[in-house]
Amino acid sequence: MEPDDTKLQFDDDGNLRHLLSLRDFDATLLTRLMDEAEAYLTAPGALPARNHSLAGRTVGNLFFEPSTRTRASFDLAGRRLGADVLNLDVNTSSRKKGESILDTIYTLEAMQVDIMVVRDASDGVPAYIARHVKDHVSVLNAGESDVSHPTQGLLDLLTMRQHNPDFGNLAVAIVGDIQHSRVAMSASEALRAMGVGELRLISPPALIPDASRFPGAVIVDNLADGLRDADVVMALRIQRERIGNLDGIPGIDEYFANYGISHESMKLAKPDAIVMHPGPMNRGIEIEGTLADGPRSVIAKQVTNGVAIRMAVLSRIGKMMSAQ
């Protein structure tokens, strides 16, 4: 993201226009979005919340990287708000024909697809698109390279708030491949804005990120140091291919022994600490399967919150559009 992308995200009245990154979100806006998302939560088995905030609008899901969960989450969020959702598997069509991303966007824009949900493996693509769309079009970042995954950051924040709304007294530990994690980045930005008590980033030495990207965070390479008395422990997905290249971690067993979140390692955290994971999980690698399925785990809650957060964001965008 370029320095002036803040202006890009908000219109002159301060309304959210594009969702590119949480970097410039303040506690007030984050709190309001979490409150709005809470209103979309219903009991398991009850019908999901619905309204007509996006009736008549079209949402385009443009996933230039494969994804089931985030795409499905945006799809359901859009449909439950009354939108038409167009799912484009961009790998298998336009790109085969060599069409540029911008031309795909211009085409959708001309079809009156007014909300573009974009996932891309390259840094800067959502902002690049946002700078080029027409005034009435909104771009939502659904996962951008290693740098940003704002709706994930929002759902993680909401999940932590449900555990303990007093962020100032919260110690949050994020464990794994921090260097390549857009999840860690967006969560950190959101937590910083909420004035989190302590943010600890734990990763193998080879995957330790540039500290300047995570101001205020404590960065350590020792799991025990990072987990001690934590309130929230978030395990990150590790790409299996990366494991073989880590010093002293020849395989997945060693990764699990050193950085896996397990019943054993959770003993260091607070007794009521929660366990999070953005999914999809590598059970037995970064997280112990029975822990993920047990009472400390809020992983399913994260998914539920994800739909609610996306409904909150989409609904805001819809209201902003209707007010134009």
Add this chain to the structure above:
Amino acid sequence: MEPDDTKLQFDDDGNLRHLLSLRDFDATLLTRLMDEAEAYLTAPGALPARNHSLAGRTVGNLFFEPSTRTRASFDLAGRRLGADVLNLDVNTSSRKKGESILDTIYTLEAMQVDIMVVRDASDGVPAYIARHVKDHVSVLNAGESDVSHPTQGLLDLLTMRQHNPDFGNLAVAIVGDIQHSRVAMSASEALRAMGVGELRLISPPALIPDASRFPGAVIVDNLADGLRDADVVMALRIQRERIGNLDGIPGIDEYFANYGISHESMKLAKPDAIVMHPGPMNRGIEIEGTLADGPRSVIAKQVTNGVAIRMAVLSRIGKMMSAQ
């Protein structure tokens, strides 16, 4: 399916909760489902039947094997009942990332996808999922390895009833690769429950199934013996790769000559006997093309009945859910 899966399919009040197999369906339930499906049939060219039994519900189509027809059939059935239908092509997304089936299910469950339609190449997957989902979630088997395809069994039963409702006087011949056919299994279970007069299973010697899987059926390897005076003749799809390995059947011409359902071989059946096929057909291999397109064929009817049967099943599930 494990012995105790009967309990899994029905709740304490005897309502259908999951549809895993027809093994434990009795004539009363089968008849009711057929009656309910009949109510969804409209004249060709007329608008298809619609109602709001599933309004607000979300159906997830999880096809771990490729399929056009069954997926489309469930998709249309769900939408015509007012549901949101989420089509997940699981090969190209989650499984690429190594996510387990259960984690995919837990994710969808957390997104309030309350009805999971599952097709899988492995024996036991639908029941395995049904044992793990929350109380308010239903699992519908849309094709399971070689063992079960219950909505296919129901639509086949309905199609036969439309020809002649007196099952006790019906001779049904199923022809082809019985050993690997979930279609034959589910049809046999349904027919047995209805007290079918005679069920004959005809297949090349190498593809003859274990007789214990088809109690009451007559199993033969000679087409003429099986077809004589049959009321219903159902040809099964044969995988071309299997043909070369059959004794005395070096190629598709020999397969057609020995086991193909043709105008010629149908002379052995009753004059008004109907011809069925679950699709997709290999014309000229297991069935003669002009026979499939001719007046004895009820193959298109089977497809129409398929949507109606799926609407009947989905609608029942929806009512059970609303009553909870």
Add this chain to the structure above:
Amino acid sequence: MEPDDTKLQFDDDGNLRHLLSLRDFDATLLTRLMDEAEAYLTAPGALPARNHSLAGRTVGNLFFEPSTRTRASFDLAGRRLGADVLNLDVNTSSRKKGESILDTIYTLEAMQVDIMVVRDASDGVPAYIARHVKDHVSVLNAGESDVSHPTQGLLDLLTMRQHNPDFGNLAVAIVGDIQHSRVAMSASEALRAMGVGELRLISPPALIPDASRFPGAVIVDNLADGLRDADVVMALRIQRERIGNLDGIPGIDEYFANYGISHESMKLAKPDAIVMHPGPMNRGIEIEGTLADGPRSVIAKQVTNGVAIRMAVLSRIGKMMSAQ
């Protein structure tokens, strides 16, 4: 298309039943369709037009060739008219199982999919399907080999009319691989019916089409000759693989120099001439990127008109069906 396909397209009362080609459309019908499409245009940012012309109907999108834009355009057009739209990626399912096109069609027909939108790489497939479907089913050609792309022809015609409705005084230049272009064919048929002043087809010598396919058109191999004083300039997509085989055009730079539509080459056209392209574009090959994005370009308008034209066609088909 066979000679008697005209009868196929219209019913006994002259209503449009299938849309296979524009060859037999007269100025009256073309004008009405354009007028109906105009009624579906709304301001950018405003909600797209919607109605219930296809409520309860099911549209099947059968794309046997990959496509993003045309498929999305039909999908949105159908949904904005209230239809259920079933998107079938036929490459990855039925065809894997060796099912014939007709069996796929018969299956969809039996599921009460009453409007089939078909794209296929083979000449004659849409008409072949239209000859085999039941009386109440309509087939819309969404791109057929090198020979026909009627909704593209209609949207191109509408876009030209928006520039200047006086077709008799219009000089239209189409540039590129005319020989393999279904876009050029359908545009030519529509323009001829409207009594276009001049139609010029410009292509490299190796890609010059059989003149009998384009009666009344001026065919030239020199760009300057073709562009002089043109009112409308349409660049066609060129397949990169074709370029290397053209005499005197060893690469894309030479193609652009000789046949590219650029700010420079547009100086030959009328000062207010518009630039069109059916997409997806190869920027820098058949068209200069900044020209495509500049004020002379109506390329985005073409896309917008495409949805409107498809809504007009679908809505007509829906009315014809309801009247049956």
